[in-house]
Amino acid sequence: MSRYRDQLWNEIEHIYAAILEHPFVTGLTDGSLPAPVFQHYVLQDAHYLRDYARALAITGAKGDDEDAIVLFSADAAGAITVERSLHAGFVADFGLSPEQVAATPVLPTTLAYTSYLLRTAHQGSFAEAVAVVLPCYWIYARVGEALLAEGSPEPLFQRWIATYGGEEFQLTVERVLRIVDRLGERLSDSERARCTEHVVTTSTYEWLFWDAAWRQESWPAELAR
Numbered sequence: 001m002s003r004y005r006d007q008l009w010n011e012i013e014h015i016y017a018a019i020l021e022h023p024f025v026t027g028l029t030d031g032s033l034p035a036p037v038f039q040h041y042v043l044q045d046a047h048y049l050r051d052y053a054r055a056l057a058i059t060g061a062k063g064d065d066e067d068a069i070v071l072f073s074a075d076a077a078g079a080i081t082v083e084r085s086l087h088a089g090f091v092a093d094f095g096l097s098p099e100q101v102a103a104t105p106v107l108p109t110t111l112a113y114t115s116y117l118l119r120t121a122h123q124g125s126f127a128e129a130v131a132v133v134l135p136c137y138w139i140y141a142r143v144g145e146a147l148l149a150e151g152s153p154e155p156l157f158q159r160w161i162a163t164y165g166g167e168e169f170q171l172t173v174e175r176v177l178r179i180v181d182r183l184g185e186r187l188s189d190s191e192r193a194r195c196t197e198h199v200v201t202t203s204t205y206e207w208l209f210w211d212a213a214w215r216q217e218s219w220p221a222e223l224a225r
Ligand SMILES: Cc1ncc(C[n+]2csc(CCO)c2C)c(N)n1
Pocket: 045, 048, 049, 052, 075, 076, 078, 079, 082, 136, 137, 138, 140, 206, 209
């Protein structure tokens, strides 16, 4: 019997491959990513990280042992710290004012992704909560690793790559994957199917999140009041 993580990776490998080929991601390493696209991503990510931290805190509260409670609760705080340091730096680099940042609306893809995260974390079991938050860790660790090997000529993008390709983050993800493997050994068939669906859904949202920035997604201007 293979580890649960290997079964899950089989389900999302094609999404990961599509992410590595996405022009947003290739634009990070060849330096061609247009600044407004990266800016869009960073501003939406600030909204995303706040709700992701909430989803992690709920996952921690549902933890089935002390290590799991500590890991997810600490990462809930960590997601806010990352958001503040990474994003304060990028926002300063872009010359954006705090007012402009505060006025940035939560756009459709961010709202859909965070809503699904929070709904599942609130309503699901501990295993479902772990499954729904997993792709955020796992895909960024794998993408960070792949991009670190290539690097970027643009210092701003290189800083982003170093955050997620770095060893410390890789160790955090390994700790989450050990919990996934442990839970995988005792899931019923129906709970396993629900967990797999959450992993596939939020992996798809990871692709969509980059694509929304690439498309410069907005709410329909013709419906604005
Ligand atoms: C859309 C989106 N998905 C994943 C991450 C990466 N990420 C955010 S918090 C966290 C773990 C705890 O710090 C990780 C890996 C991101 N920034 N934005």
